Amino acid sequence: DIQMTQSPSSLSASVGDRVTITCQASQDISNYLNWYQQKPGKAPKLLIYDASNLETGVPSRFSGSGSGTDFTFTITSLQPEDIATYYCQQYDHVPMLYTFGQGTKLEIK
């Protein structure tokens, strides 16, 4: 099974800061990596799919990069509404299997 190591597990930053979260796969997953935002009591929301593609309607301050085993998620200018937990998720096509990272809880300093 592919393991995903997400870091950090928690992060405190100020409004306007650049925030970076990383996810490392235990083996090459090409670009099969998604990023989600989850706010308390709500379902996850897709932000980035296939490593670097911004989901429709998601603000451009969110971005993703990477391929193979190392991936990065970035918020270029943190806004108060970005307070949430962020998860990476890898998937295999054949068969269709998914694994989530452990999550990063983002707080405002």
Add this chain to the structure above:
Amino acid sequence: QVQLVQSGAEMKKPGASVKVSCTASGYTFTSYGISWVRQAPGQGLEWMGWFNPSNENTNYAQKFQGRVTMTTDTSTSTAYMELRSLRSDDTAVYYCARATGAGDYWGQGTLVTVSS
């Protein structure tokens, strides 16, 4: 607009089974897979399995093999997830998501509480 609407909260005793439904609308049901994901209180997201309504192909996470069954009723665009032999650590919010690759639309979640 795409919507996934899940069934209501359930309270079950240890050893029982639960069946959660997820009714889709706003898209062609057989054109996308359905993933099931759960989240225990204060914990992260855990993928349980994936079902393809067009050919009934199913993939379950190893952890749930033998204890979970995912099905669909294409006539009502409804997906089901049944979990058997419930334990207290199955207490969680269970989500369905439209997913072929990324999960782009999610249900609102169904709280399943397992307690004697």
